[in-house]
Each structure stands twice: as C-alpha cells, then as structure tokens.
Amino acid sequence: MTTSDYGAQQIQVLEGLDPVRKRPGMYIGTTGPRGLHHLVYEVVDNSIDEALAGYCTHIEVDINSDGSVTIIDNGRGIPTDLHPTTGKSALETVMTVLHAGAKFGGGGYKVSGGLHGVGVSVVNALSEWVNVRVWRDQKIHTQHYEKGIPVGSLEASPDPNHPTGTSISFLPDTDIFTVGIEFDYSTLSGRLRELAYLNAGVQITFSDYRPEEPHIEIYCYEGGIKEYVLYMCRQKELLHQDVIYVSGEKNGVQLEVALQWCVDAYSDNLLGFANNIRTIDGGTHLEGLKTVLTRTMNNIARKRNKIKDNEPNLGGENIREGLTGVISVKVPEPEFEGQTKTKLGNTEVRGIVDSLVGEVLNEYLEFNPHVVENILEKAIQAFKAAEAARHARELVRRKSVLESSPLPGKLADCSTRDPEEAEIYLVEGDSAGGSAKQGRDRRFQAILPLRGKILNIEKTDDAKIYKNNEIQSLITALGLGIKGEEFDDSQLRYHRIVIMTDADVDGAHIRTLLLTFFYRYQRELVDRGYIYIACPPLYKVERGRNHTYCYNERELQEHLHSLPSNANYTIQRFKGLGEMMPVQLWDTTMNPETRTMKRVEIEDAAEADRVFTVLMGDRVAPRREFIEIYGPKLNLIDLDI
Numbered sequence: 056m057t058t059s060d061y062g063a064q065q066i067q068v069l070e071g072l073d074p075v076r077k078r079p080g081m082y083i084g085t086t087g088p089r090g091l092h093h094l095v096y097e098v099v100d101n102s103i104d105e106a107l108a109g110y111c112t113h114i115e116v117d118i119n120s121d122g123s124v125t126i127i128d129n130g131r132g133i134p135t136d137l138h139p140t141t142g143k144s145a146l147e148t149v150m151t152v153l154h155a156g157a158k159f160g161g162g163g164y165k166v167s168g169g170l171h172g173v174g175v176s177v178v179n180a181l182s183e184w185v186n187v188r189v190w191r192d193q194k195i196h197t198q199h200y201e202k203g204i205p206v207g208s209l210e211a212s213p214d215p216n217h218p219t220g221t222s223i224s225f226l227p228d229t230d231i232f233t234v235g236i237e238f239d240y241s242t243l244s245g246r247l248r249e250l251a252y253l254n255a256g257v258q259i260t261f262s263d264y265r266p267e268e269p270h271i272e273i274y275c276y277e278g279g280i281k282e283y284v285l286y287m288c289r290q291k292e293l294l295h296q297d298v299i300y301v302s303g304e305k306n307g308v309q310l311e312v313a314l315q316w317c318v319d320a321y322s323d324n325l326l327g328f329a330n331n332i333r334t335i336d337g338g339t340h341l342e343g344l345k346t347v348l349t350r351t352m353n354n355i356a357r358k359r360n361k362i363k364d365n366e367p368n369l370g371g372e373n374i375r376e377g378l379t380g381v382i383s384v385k386v387p388e389p390e391f392e393g394q395t396k397t398k399l400g401n402t403e404v405r406g407i408v409d410s411l412v413g414e415v416l417n418e419y420l421e422f423n424p425h426v427v428e429n430i431l432e433k434a435i436q437a438f439k440a441a442e443a444a445r446h447a448r449e450l451v452r453r454k455s456v457l458e459s460s461p462l463p464g465k466l467a468d469c470s471t472r473d474p475e476e477a478e479i480y481l482v483e484g485d486s487a488g489g490s491a492k493q494g495r496d497r498r499f500q501a502i503l504p505l506r507g508k509i510l511n512i513e514k515t516d517d518a519k520i521y522k523n524n525e526i527q528s529l530i531t532a533l534g535l536g537i538k539g540e541e542f543d544d545s546q547l548r549y550h551r552i553v554i555m556t557d558a559d560v561d562g563a564h565i566r567t568l569l570l571t572f573f574y575r576y577q578r579e580l581v582d583r584g585y586i587y588i589a590c591p592p593l594y595k596v597e598r599g600r601n602h603t604y605c606y607n608e609r610e611l612q613e614h615l616h617s618l619p620s621n622a623n624y625t626i627q628r629f630k631g632l633g634e635m636m637p638v639q640l641w642d643t644t645m646n647p648e649t650r651t652m653k654r655v656e657i658e659d660a661a662e663a664d665r666v667f668t669v670l671m672g673d674r675v676a677p678r679r680e681f682i683e684i685y686g687p688k689l690n691l692i693d694l695d696i
C-alpha cells in the first residue's frame with residue numbers, strides 16, 4: 056500500500072453521515088418498503104456476524120408497539136473504549152462514521168456485505184432516533200441519537216450480572232421514507248427464518264408487539280441448510296434417506312451444500328446464497344455445483360456401465376431432475392453482479408465448489424451404491440423422456456408446417472373466426488357432447504367432446520403427451536403451440552375455453568386433469584384468464600307450468616323452503632349433462648345472458664405449480680391437505696378427489 060492509498064482510506068473512514076441523508080438510495084437501494092426493511096437486515100447482519108465469529112447464540116428482533124424496531128444479541132457488545140483516530144468512543148464511531156464498522160476492534164471476520172454491509176451508521180443516519188445499549192465490562196453503556204447525531208454522550212453504569220451483548224433500537228425517519236415506515240410481518244419473518252436456516256444453531260426470536268395479542272416466533276435449526284432442504288421437500292417422497300451434505304473451507308471461502316433428490320419431483324430447485332444473501336440470478340457457486348454434479352454422475356454412470364461407450368453423456372438437467380438443494384458460500388470479498396446485484400461474480404468460487412463437493416460426493420456415492428442406482432435410474436429416465444419428447448416435438452412441428460394439421464374430426468367448430476368472441480366447450484363424453492352440439496349457438500360456440508379420462512400428465516412424459524389422441528385433439532383444436540415454448544396468442548382459436556363436466560366425482564377428476572394439462576402445457580392460458588369452468592345445474596324443480604334450476608344442494612333447499620307448504624312439485628336430479636335436453640343445457644349453462652361461469656384464476660404461479668404436483672402426484676395425503684388449504688384460492692369448486 057502506498058502512502059497516498061493509506062491517506063485515502065483514512066479520509067474514507069472519517070466520512071460523516073451527510074451523504075447518506077442526501078442520497079439514501081446509494082446506500083440502501085430505495086426509500087420504499089425494500090429499503091425500509093433493509094435497515095433491519097443491516098443491524099441483524101451485524102449480530103449474525105458476531106454469531107459466525109462464535110460469540111453470539113441468540114438474536115432477538117422486536118417490532119415495538121410504537122413501530123420502532125429493536126435488535127438484541129448476546130455477543131461481545133460493540134467496543135466502547137476510546138478510538139485513537141476519531142477521539143470518540145469506538146461505539147460512537149461505528150454509529151456516526153460511514154464504513155467504520157469492520158475496521159474497528161474486531162475487523163476481518165465480517166462476511167455479510169454485498170447488498171447489506173453498509174454499516175449501522177447508515178441506519179443511524181436514516182432514523183428519527185436510535186437508542187444503543189451495550190453490555191460489556193460489567194457495565195451497561197447507553198447512547199441516544201437523532202437523525203444520526205448523538206444526543207448526549209455515552210453513559211455507563213454498573214450492571215455486573217448482565218451477560219454481554221448489544222441492543223439497537225431505531226425508528227425510521229419519515230422525512231426519508233416518505234411512503235411510510237410500517238414494517239411488514241411476513242417480509243421480516245421470512246428473512247429471519249431464512250437466516251436461521253443458513254446459520255445453523257443460531258436462535259432468532261421474532262416478536263411483533265403492534266397487535267393487542269403479540270405474535271412471537273422462534274427460529275432455530277440445529278440442522279441448518281439440511282433442515283431447509285427437508286422443509287422444501289416436505290410434500291415429496293424422498294429418493295434417499297439422508298440429505299447429502301458437504302461443508303468445507305478453501306482459500307478463505309466457506310462452503311455448505313445440502314442436496315436431496317425426490318422420487319415424485321421433475322424439476323430442479325437449487326437455491327444459492329452468498330454471505331447469507333439469496334443469489335436469485337445464480338453465479339459462480341451454482342455454476343461450480345452444477346458442473347461437478349454432472350461430471351461426477353456421468354463418471355459413475357460410465358464406471359457402472361449405465362452409459363455405454365458409444366452413448367452420449369447425461370445432460371446436467373437430467374441429473375438435476377427432482378433435485379432440491381441449497382448452496383451457501385461465505386466469501387471474504389464478494390462481488391455481486393447484474394442489475395439487481397444478486398449474481399455472485401467471484402471466479403475463484405467456481406473451482407473451490409467443484410473440488411470440495413467433488414471429493415465428498417464421490418466418497419458418499421461410493422459408500423451408498425443404492426443411492427447412486429436410484430439417482431442414475433431417474434436421470435436416465437429423464438434423459439430418455441427428453442429425447443422422446445424432442446422427437447415428438449419435431450414430428451408435431453414438421454406435421455404442422457407441412458400439412459398444418461387438420462382439425463380433429465369430432466370438433467364441432469363455430470362459424471366465427473374471431474378468437475375474441477369464439478368459445479370452445481370441452482365436454483366429457485359423447486352423449487353430453489351431443490346435447491351440447493344441439494343446444495349451442497353455432498355462430499360462436501364450438502364443442503369438443505373428450506372421451507374417457509385424458510392422460511394424467513403429471514405422471515407421464517412429453518412423448519406420451521404428443522401421442523395421446525385426446526391431447527392431440529385439444530392441441531390442434533385450440534391451436535396451441537409446442538409445450539413450454541413461448542406462447543403465441545395469435546394462434547389461439549378461442550379466447551374462452553370452457554371446461555364443462557358432470558357435477559360428480561368423475562367430472563371433478565377430468566376437470567382437474569384438464570387444468571393440470573393447461574397449466575403444465577401452456578400456463579399463459581391460465582395466467583391470461585382464458586380458462587373457464589361451466590356451472591351446470593344439479594336439480595330442476597317443476598311446479599305446475601313453472602320451473603326453477605338449482606345449482607347445488609343449498610339452493611335446492613332454499614328454493615323448496617320458499618314454496619308454500621302445500622305446494623305440489625317434482626324434483627329432477629341431473630345425473631349428467633347427457634340427461635339434459637339441449638335447450639335446457641343452453642338455458643342453464645351455455646347462454647351468455649343467463650349462465651354463470653367461473654374463471655380459473657391462479658394468484659400465485661409458483662404456489663400453483665406445487666399445488667398441481669400435490670393434486671396430481673401419486674401421494675394422497677398431501678393432496679387431501681392441499682385441497683383443504685388451497686381449494687378456495689384456486690377457485691376449483693367441489694374438487695371431490
């Protein structure tokens with residue numbers, strides 16, 4: 056280091072807080088809700104660092120009834136002795152000087168950084184007030200600040216039996232956070248729980264004292280990321296007994312990996328963290344992990360003759376099918392890249408992950424030959440399915456280019472060619488199809504009868520999907536493209552796709568199968584609100600020359616109660632759509648003037664993905680549980696599965 060470099064660093068250390076209040080976005084990203092919550096993370100990160108250094112076991116985060124937040128830990132306490140350069144206490148220096156944090160006292164151990172790690176002084180600068188308490192040297196030290204400026208000096212009084220630690224309370228400044236300073240419970244609890252998983256054994260207590268009845272939760276996971284992975288797999292069937300776990304350190308980089316394959320999962324779900332920050336956009340740690348997984352599994356597959364000499368390697372995505380994992384690295388000087396700074400850039404991490412994971416994985420798999428068998432079996436199946444699907448896709452593509460595949464014979468199309476007004480009814484069975492064809496308005500209503508139960512696509516692979524007749528009909532009738540490829544709205548032939556099934560268990564099952572198909576095949580159909588569910592009546596009550604349709608048991612009872620007690624009436628129960636006269640079907644279910652339809656909505660695409668897995672997977676227990684919880688949210692009424 057040259058003399059001038061040294062000088063520059065000193066100047067930086069002595070920078071005050073004015074720039075933070077002038078340009079808060081530079082330090083915390085935004086002055087919206089994200090930036091507001093960032094203040095809490097900033098303080099908690101300091102306590103986590105103290106825990107990582109081995110001095111702190113408990114962290115308590117309270118949202119107080121006045122809306123301020125308190126973070127308490129049982130670490131060593133921020134040093135309070137006089138700092139030689141600033142002439143103030145180390146505590147006041149940490150609170151009032153930018154970038155001072157790690158350079159005082161402890162130094163070196165700090166690994167948080169990245170998105171956070173700007174220092175508690177930034178929290179101080181952006182708060183209406185801050186109250187700090189430090190228990191050290193048998194004393195309690197307190198100091199109060201307003202908008203970053205100390206109000207009074209550091210006070211100390213004896214407190215001999217109190218354990219060491221730090222408590223920082225702050226109320227964000229409404230001059231800075233003009234859109235409000237209200238903390239969101241679930242945002243904070245989500246992050247605190249995540250931190251507890253990432254830092255095994257650290258106990259984090261989170262309390263919200265704003266409601267009359269306070270919420271208090273304790274997060275503490277002795278198993279750390281192993282428990283995290285099991286939590287994510289809680290609804291799935293595990294392919295091996297123990298979570299595969301790697302931990303190690305090389306060239307100052309700490310690494311932890313937990314991996315679990317599941318039998319009934321078909322995508323990969325790998326979460327990356329660098330210095331406790333979720334790296335949404337991936338980076339070198341995830342690249343290293345994927346490379347070593349692919350290489351190791353292919354090597355073993357060849358050794359065991361699962362892949363022959365003349366056959367190609369398994370693809371990484373085949374090997375990762377059904378894999379849930381967490382990789383957490385702690386890097387001394389992290390480089391975060393990309394627009395949102397959520398991609399780890401340190402190139403040295405790639406090789407470190409590769410070598411540490413490779414070693415342990417090879418050894419683990421050596422001693423667990425059954426696990427290897429099962430993972431390889433699954434990967435090879437995935438590989439074959441992908442190959443078959445590629446062929447099938449090619450076929451579909453060629454076919455549609457050459458002969459623009461003809462519409463299915465059983466489709467009774469409508470005459471309009473305007474997708475905006477065209478609707479198609481997907482009807483169960485030929486007899487209901489017959490009623491619907493006679494009852495419809497053929498100008499804008501098309502009918503496609505579907506025979507039997509269409510394939511349950513959660514359990515089958517892409518190749519089978521393309522070979523299945525019912526699904527072929529659906530794809531060509533609707534004008535859908537290739538599965539999973541970008542959705543081309545202009546090819547869609549109808550903007551209302553109405554699922555019309557009987558109001559019984561079979562009908563509900565077929566409805567669920569169709570919904571799953573749409574969701575998996577081209578989820579934009581659901582997202583854009585093109586999918587509807589028809590609501591046919593269950594009963595017809597006739598009284599003299601009047602009649603009333605009732606759509607469920609409750610309506611029937613209400614209607615019967617409304618009749619005079621001496622009334623004569625007959626009740627007809629429709630066992631299926633096929634029993635209805637075409638005109639009845641039109642009046643009750645298809646006439647836009649009088650019908651009710653439910654539009655299928657999915658509020659949360661990610662949740663829905665899990666939902667469909669649970670609904671359609673092999674295991675019954677989670678399915679039950681799911682339907683109880685999410686049935687209403689998905690608008691899948693009467694799911695009698």
Ligand code: 0RA
Nearest residue numbers: 101102105130131132133160161221
């Ligand atoms: C610098 C040095 C030392 C501890 C800390 C900072 C520290 C900071 C915070 C912030 C919240 N909780 C904290 N706990 C500790 C170590 C000084 C020593 O050697 O005792």
